[in-house]
Amino acid sequence: MPVPGAYVLADLGGPLWEPLYPTLLDDAGLVTVVPPGHAATALLPGTPVNLLGPLGQGFRLVPTGHPLDRLLLVAESTYLPYLRPLYQTASSVALVVEATTRAQLPSPSSFPPALELILATRDGSAGYLGPLEVEGAAPPGLERAGARLRELLTWAERVCLACDPGRYPAFAQIVQETRLLPGSDFAQAFVRVPMPCGVGACDVCRITTRRGEQRACVEGPVFDLLDFLAT
Amino acid sequence: MPVPGAYVLADLGGPLWEPLYPTLLDDAGLVTVVPPGHAATALLPGTPVNLLGPLGQGFRLVPTGHPLDRLLLVAESTYLPYLRPLYQTASSVALVVEATTRAQLPSPSSFPPALELILATRDGSAGYLGPLEVEGAAPPGLERAGARLRELLTWAERVCLACDPGRYPAFAQIVQETRLLPGSDFAQAFVRVPMPCGVGACDVCRITTRRGEQRACVEGPVFDLLDFLAT
Amino acid sequence: MIELAPKHKYGLPLATPLMPASGVFGFGDAYRDLIDLALLGAVVTNPISLRPRRAARGQRIQTRDDTFVVHTGWPNPGLHKVVRDYRDVWSHLPVPVIVHLLATQPTEVAESVGYLSSIANVAAVELGYATQATTRRAVDCMAAAQEGTLPVIAQIPLERMAAWAPRFANHGADALTLTAPPRAVLPISNEGLDSPVAHYMRGRLYGRALFPLLLNVLSRWSDKLALPIIACGGIGSPQDALDCLTLGATAVQIDALLWKDPPLLNRVGHKLRQRRPAPTADGESSTNPL
Amino acid sequence: MIELAPKHKYGLPLATPLMPASGVFGFGDAYRDLIDLALLGAVVTNPISLRPRRAARGQRIQTRDDTFVVHTGWPNPGLHKVVRDYRDVWSHLPVPVIVHLLATQPTEVAESVGYLSSIANVAAVELGYATQATTRRAVDCMAAAQEGTLPVIAQIPLERMAAWAPRFANHGADALTLTAPPRAVLPISNEGLDSPVAHYMRGRLYGRALFPLLLNVLSRWSDKLALPIIACGGIGSPQDALDCLTLGATAVQIDALLWKDPPLLNRVGHKLRQRRPAPTADGESSTNPL
Ligand SMILES: Cc1cc2nc3c(=O)[nH]c(=O)nc-3n(C[C@@H](O)[C@H](O)[C@H](O)COP(=O)(O)OP(=O)(O)OC[C@H]3O[C@@H](n4cnc5c(N)ncnc54)[C@H](O)[C@@H]3O)c2cc1C
Ligand SMILES: Cc1cc2nc3c(=O)[nH]c(=O)nc-3n(C[C@@H](O)[C@H](O)[C@H](O)COP(=O)(O)OP(=O)(O)OC[C@H]3O[C@@H](n4cnc5c(N)ncnc54)[C@H](O)[C@@H]3O)c2cc1C
Ligand SMILES: Cc1cc2nc3c(=O)[nH]c(=O)nc-3n(C[C@H](O)[C@H](O)[C@H](O)COP(=O)(O)O)c2cc1C
Numbered sequence A, B: 001m002p003v004p005g006a007y008v009l010a011d012l013g014g015p016l017w018e019p020l021y022p023t024l025l026d027d028a029g030l031v032t033v034v035p036p037g038h039a040a041t042a043l044l045p046g047t048p049v050n051l052l053g054p055l056g057q058g059f060r061l062v063p064t065g066h067p068l069d070r071l072l073l074v075a076e077s078t079y080l081p082y083l084r085p086l087y088q089t090a091s092s093v094a095l096v097v098e099a100t101t102r103a104q105l106p107s108p109s110s111f112p113p114a115l116e117l118i119l120a121t122r123d124g125s126a127g128y129l130g131p132l133e134v135e136g137a138a139p140p141g142l143e144r145a146g147a148r149l150r151e152l153l154t155w156a157e158r159v160c161l162a163c164d165p166g167r168y169p170a171f172a173q174i175v176q177e178t179r180l181l182p183g184s185d186f187a188q189a190f191v192r193v194p195m196p197c198g199v200g201a202c203d204v205c206r207i208t209t210r211r212g213e214q215r216a217c218v219e220g221p222v223f224d225l226l227d228f229l230a231t
Numbered sequence C, D: 001m002i003e004l005a006p007k008h009k010y011g012l013p014l015a016t017p018l019m020p021a022s023g024v025f026g027f028g029d030a031y032r033d034l035i036d037l038a039l040l041g042a043v044v045t046n047p048i049s050l051r052p053r054r055a056a057r058g059q060r061i062q063t064r065d066d067t068f069v070v071h072t073g074w075p076n077p078g079l080h081k082v083v084r085d086y087r088d089v090w091s092h093l094p095v096p097v098i099v100h101l102l103a104t105q106p107t108e109v110a111e112s113v114g115y116l117s118s119i120a121n122v123a124a125v126e127l128g129y130a131t132q133a134t135t136r137r138a139v140d141c142m143a144a145a146q147e148g149t150l151p152v153i154a155q156i157p158l159e160r161m162a163a164w165a166p167r168f169a170n171h172g173a174d175a176l177t178l179t180a181p182p183r184a185v186l187p188i189s190n191e192g193l194d195s196p197v198a199h200y201m202r203g204r205l206y207g208r209a210l211f212p213l214l215l216n217v218l219s220r221w222s223d224k225l226a227l228p229i230i231a232c233g234g235i236g237s238p239q240d241a242l243d244c245l246t247l248g249a250t251a252v253q254i255d256a257l258l259w260k261d262p263p264l265l266n267r268v269g270h271k272l273r274q275r276r277p278a279p280t281a282d283g284e285s286s287t288n289p290l
């Protein structure tokens, strides 16, 4: 079983590898979830696929030696598949999902019943009013997602995020404000960028962090969220 | 039913059309024979194939208004598929097949029983000794193919050839020597060249004839053999 | 309606910014049964020389993956015979004809454009050059072409862009076709024969892979050349054609990709007819968003 | 055994005429788990500048069919830090290291080659140029590189072949890498968003489609340049590598095609080891059978 967040490179027919994020990987193949329209959906059942991996650093869940009690997951709706392997990795799991509008939210029935689901939309058409970063006053009948997120951050033992990386500096700031001295790896952020080589050779996957440029393929794709704090 | 020698252009996945020479063509598809290793053999059964055609000028068999009595076919072994639609188009059909060596000759059981099969090899390992153009003395125990070909040329009402076009000037010369005033279309020669456009636009398929350059795709791929006479 | 020769006394107005590239469409109406010629802005002939040219010997086409190399030698029976054979066809086409001339000698070019000026429905000449021609000779042929009355389009080989494009623009070309296909070499497949001696063929490279090179040329040059540009090279979809216009082209030519997909011309033609007008000057820049 | 710097006092002998292209293999041993590095003739580093360079902003890669455009901005922490990080790795590689330097300023190049001359197992420098650099500047950087003691290989952009290759050969380069990938532009796919504003990215073009352009360059230039040539661009099989040697190359570089197919380097390496010796002078010409 690969670490959630780690990846394999798959030959789906194009001139470059496609990263897949498996939930199960053994000699018989792998199980992964891809968005609609992904190149993998064009494969005929039973087609063998050439794979390289597993590669990269996934989510680090058990640093203190005991299983997790309280895990918070935060995702934009299009990034949900990358967090799916984490849905049952702690006694209590809360999942915050943000979408542009109601129609893009996932159906609650697609989640394990024990998981606490918190929905938010940018247009307020369902759940909390996004974006997740914003707290404070809301239009009548709506509640800001930002306040709820901060509550959950104080509750959680660990936070795993999967969003557009451009939002991570703001999330890192919020974590620093809500937690006193958050430990390294308390909040971990998944980054999705093209990874043509997967071994640190091509420099296509570089992302800028507080510790200098890092390669998502070898130092990531999961990074300490605090590495994204503005310097 | 397309004229034998006419062709369709088929989309077999590459950047250019592939010409196919159908023996049967209707709304349900086509029947054709291709050599081993041809791109069409990589198609999965049932795959729909985009076609353009039929195109080009095929063999002209019935110019005098009455069905043919005596038809002579002459082919290099690798060109046999292009003559296959002609095997049963006359009361008597004689087929001369030339190969480099015995192993490249087709099995006699693959032809209609009524067809008279004359085999020749360039190394004399089976049948007459080739090449077909040459008559005269032969090593002991062997007979030259050239003499037999000339006999058949006097017998035939019509001759259809499918060989490397570089040999047609010599064959045309032999026809002129063996027949007094051979009529136009008495001997017809099939030419296989790449035909990227099929409509006379690209000039890739030009071949040199006595009447100037002709395009195999529109003026051919079947030409009057006498057009290849050296000028 | 576009204007490809704004500085020319008669101009070169086309109803649609779409035409076939020279070398892929024949000399007249080869595609009449497969394409709605009225969707085109013009027909561009295959290259024509003043004197006859015979087809190249040896192998003429070789594919590799999605690309292919073509080497025909530009066979044609010479300008006078082409005109005798096709002037009737040309006069009945629903769109004007752009005659592509192989620009070898200035004197030949001058004679050719003089002869063409009286042929019905011939609206312009496009000059094609040997990639290895000298810049001096190329410019002299341009000057010779301008002695005629027809608008002159120059087609620049990809390899000669930097050396030729600015000169041609300054020496009075009415429009530029960017670009003629680059020269390429491929090993000749001997159908499985394990021949001890390797054989190769040189010719023009075609395929969708030319398109990113074309867009680079357009984005680098369209702002710097003060004349209409006709984009040519690997355009394989209506969206590709629109991308060319976005990056500064005034019209597009569809090259050898149309052999396998003749309806491509129809699809691009329909798309270009539906196109919204270009943004106004105070809006988003319409050339070079790179 | 081949010799890539026959005129250099120490020479540049390689056991195998095979190496990765700069920009695709990292700065040292990134591929150690996937490739038998001992099958290579040398390792070529990603481009290194004297001072640090940050990664380019915006989209860095875009595919179209079998080709792709890459735009990294050649990020690197600067030559001194690269050497600090990798000198140990380099000294333990089973093959020599060719350091690729971004040739921007002659003074920087001179400083860089001086610094590198004392680094263990660095056997040569390869100079990389901005495609838009002036010829003057490019030649000056070459001259500066020759102030050091290492052999100097110059990598010529495809677009600058005619203008630069003969000059570099005459100005004392020990070998030429033909070519650096051409610049190309592609529209950026917005994952289905029907964005009203078109976006484009410019970068280096990679893919098998480069190979026919490479063979054309080799067949045109190998006879005219009296120095070893390293072929680079779209080589995707052992046979491709052999074709390059047949057309006059002394060695080959495998470019970004190796990302998807790292064993390609092993396959080419094995094939080149089995190769028959070149034909003798009185036999069939071994260069330019075209
Ligand atoms: C041993 C050998 C013999 C050859 N003999 C011949 C021969 O007899 N006849 C022949 O045509 N080719 C011959 N070639 C091939 C050579 O001419 C070119 O490779 C070929 O002509 C390229 O044709 P193409 O189809 O790729 O079209 P293009 O390359 O686009 O053009 C065909 C030819 O016309 C030239 N050309 C292109 N535009 C112009 C123009 N505006 N004015 C003048 N010339 C132009 C090209 O340089 C090229 O030579 C020979 C090659 C070899 C190796
Ligand atoms: C609005 C805008 C802003 C941009 N800002 C930046 C920026 O801040 N930094 C940045 O790097 N790019 C920037 N670019 C992109 C532009 O620099 C080039 O397109 C890009 O650098 C090409 O990188 P590449 O990965 O394709 O690699 P290459 O194109 O091969 O090389 C990367 C860069 O280095 C140059 N180069 C190549 N070889 C050498 C050499 N030997 N010496 C010196 N330079 C060389 C190239 O010209 C290019 O600029 C910007 C582009 C735009 C449109
Ligand atoms: C009429 C004609 C005859 C030619 N004859 C030869 C020839 O005998 N041998 C040869 O190598 N090339 C021959 N060429 C090719 C020229 O060398 C070639 O066209 C020229 O170098 C331009 O290069 P390119 O067409 O390969 O780009 C001939 C070209 C033409 C147009």
Ligand SMILES: Cc1cc2nc3c(=O)[nH]c(=O)nc-3n(C[C@H](O)[C@H](O)[C@H](O)COP(=O)(O)O)c2cc1C
Pocket: C290, D130, D131, D132, D183, D202
């Ligand atoms: C350090 C650096 C900064 C750059 N900044 C810009 C910029 O602000 N805007 C821009 O259009 N191009 C920028 N460029 C790109 C240069 O204009 C470009 O690299 C140069 O024109 C070479 O073209 P090419 O890399 O696209 O081939 C920058 C390049 C470098 C190396």
Ligand code: FES
Pocket: A194, A195, A196, A197, A198, A199, A200, A201, A202, A203, A204, A205, A206, A215, A216, A217, A218
């Ligand atoms: S994917 Fe190539 S360096 Fe990360």
Ligand code: FES
Pocket: B194, B195, B196, B197, B198, B199, B200, B201, B202, B203, B204, B205, B206, B215, B216, B217, B218
């Ligand atoms: S196939 Fe194009 S002219 Fe014959």
